[in-house]
Amino acid sequence: MTQDVHVVGAGMMEFGRHHDKSFDDLLEEAYLNLLDDVDKGIEPKKDIDAVWYGTVDIAREGMSGAAVSHATGLFEKPITQVVNACATGSDAFRNAVMAIESGRADVAMVIGAEKMHDSTEGLIATAALDRLWRGRGVTMPAFFGMRATRHMEEYGTTREQIAEISVKNHDNGSKYPYAHQQFECSVEDVKDSPTISHPLNLYDCCPVTDGAAAVVVAGEDVAHEFTDDPVRVAGSALSTDSFQRAVENSLTHFGASRRAADRAYEEAGIGPDDIDVAEVHDCFSITELVTYEDLGFCGIGEGGTLVEDGHTRIDGDIPVNPSGGLLAKGHPIGATGVAQLAEIYEQLRGEAGDVQVNDPEIGLQHNIGLGRNATGSVGCVNILERP
């Protein structure tokens, strides 16, 4: 049997530098906010059949589903930890959706969290590993910076166009209450900020952020028990790739994103032109620019013009990252995808406040994740729609 899956509740929390909050505190806060958010209420011990939990466990406190039980009191439930680099949260969601589709569960919680500030050495130390032919000091900014260099060379994309992504997302983030970075910046500010990995500067990079987020998904027969205004999951897909394979556009783009998007569009029976709002992976400014092209929001090489002409602003025809994206809202890895889904849920229900897009029907959520010293990537796309 298969059944339609709906999102019926979402819990966000303020992303930021939370020195006063532990890993468990983050999970607990997102969980309590989620319970509060469900329109008709939810009795978690009775209603939730299973939990999918996303964290890459930077702080080394979150290994295994039992971590969620400790933070939420939800013991005795099947809780699965999902780890898939920066696509961890969106893949946790995808797994919960599959379980409900299959009928093995009727109600599932997806919760993601990352306590980045207790230990970010993990990420930086990886860069310091001695690897022949895989470089030394291949940090995340380096990997994405290489795409920026090549994109500028191949398509004539300008430094200013890349900076426009960061300007737009900081502008949005300053209006979004949960965002970590609450300031606006100009193209000149981005260009004048310290160089991290030429051609990318500090304001091209997402901050180091703590946070958690949670959503509840339910089968079509029970969704109405939780809300009269559910949001349907129309498509969900995951793929992998590596630049080493030297296939089409592998120096500038992410084949994993493209294939995940193609499959999710096909499943939803729509195309990129049908997307009314999107929350996409912008760990760096250039990432969002190439993602426009990978998701089909514009043609290959046209991402710079798309942002420069304002099409992806909140009032544009394809608004991207109204929440401020990873650049302004922050990127607590395991929480990131779940938070994006929570935001799309808010957007489609018209609850997004100062960053509300005009009457969206269909929303898209996207993450990429890198691994193997940034030689491999995963891409995950989920599409939600108002039923």
Add this chain to the structure above:
Amino acid sequence: MSGPRYHRTKRQDQRLVGFECQDCGWVSFPEERRVCKRCGEAPADYEEVQLTERGEVMTFVVQEYLPDEFETPTPLAMVDIEQADDGEPARVYGIMTETDLEELEVGTEVEARFREMFTDGDRPINSFRFSVPREEKA
């Protein structure tokens, strides 16, 4: 990381031996595998190929912000290393050495130079770094 890791790929690291998939032409380097990462053949039919000490910069960054043990700025390039015979190049991240940042561009021809890369305990690990050929620097 310990010695055996570097011993496993010594021929690739020191003599630039690569492995070409006979189905799709993809070159596996430095890993010697039995499956092909591009076409997925399993098992794949690989033949050894000789890579040259010539490469082309496909893209690059200049790292300015790294942990303390790194010198900065550190230029890092994605380099395609040519085969001695016809065939596709091997694609690697290359550490650039003796490089004037001004001469680093997409498409720059570089030479692989055998150098000590780092030490593994007391043991030096030797392999290739890349630089712009001297005659072109004049």
